Amino acid sequence: MLLVGLGNPGKKYEGNRHNAGFMFADYVVNQQVNSPPFKSGFDCEYCEIKNRQKLIVAKPQKYMNLSGPPVRKLSDFYKIPLSELIVAHDDLDIPLGKFKIQIGTGPKMHNGLDSLDQYLGSPNYTRIRIGVDNRPPERRLPGEAYVLQDFTPEEVQILLDLFPVIYSRMAL
Template sequence: MTWLLVGLGNPGPTYAMTRHNVGFFVADELARRAGSSFTAPRGMHAEVSVTRISSAGLGAVGADATKLVVAKPRTFMNDSGRAVRKLCDFHQIPPERVVAVHDELDIDFETLRVKFGGGDNGHNGLKSIRAHLGTGDYYRVRYGIGRPPGRQDPAAYVLQPIPSSLREAYAVQTTHVADAVESLLTQGLERTQNLFNS
């Protein structure tokens, strides 16, 4: 049974290095590990990298290998569900085999949480996925970005470029979140929560 890993973000160079795009960072890292590249299949509203995952890792074959579709929607964040729905329909993936990686204001930077189902916590990407799938019963990997300092508007904060002084730290954290995704897909939710949730 195929998995869909969707990294949430906004398309285009304007948003490329913003906190709202950490889902894209993780999708890119997973594709890099698998040695697979992204294409833009007609009608999918996403950049897609198709690979396999097994206990031997991403891109590896083995008796327990399963297909993994890694996607970066080409819609804007608040319409992410349109791409997710198209990909689920095309690859015959049920909601419970979907993993969304997204930025999370309510979790401090350099921490993450993995969970199944739950509310959308005001996140427009998650709201859109729920609307298009008709359920919130899919996996979420919550990449903590923390609250903005002082009185800064959260909407402005998530769409600002990550300061150059923090980019190395974000690169390290992206690797850690990608590790959590691999663990979720190969070892399951409970083991992954024990290893990674903080």
């Protein structure tokens, strides 16, 4: 099983809404007893967790829109079929504090997912759509600008409260 958290690499983007997938990947690794450290390879930070089944958790280290090639390299190396790929990502179509787990469907526009679909040859993998939209109607920023802003401390807490719920719904 391969869990990929989507986001943008580097300190500059660490707290951005676009990095909700990275944040969830970190959460999953931190839930493991004696969690292994992330290592670098395949243009990703990744680690292998061995519980009932092997789980690879990865964070591509290319910008969000270029996530396809690193995920393809990693999935090819470990021979991960699409049926065993889970991708966690931010979703502006879902309010902050909510999520959806779906196969083959997602937001209308998400360049990170478009890159994955292109390089994997199919959109038929599991997506964890993490809601990040908390824009007030009177100050509705364009999505591209909004996702590159940092979460507020209150919004981070909402995610930290949500992640255990998502984790419990995953078939790991």
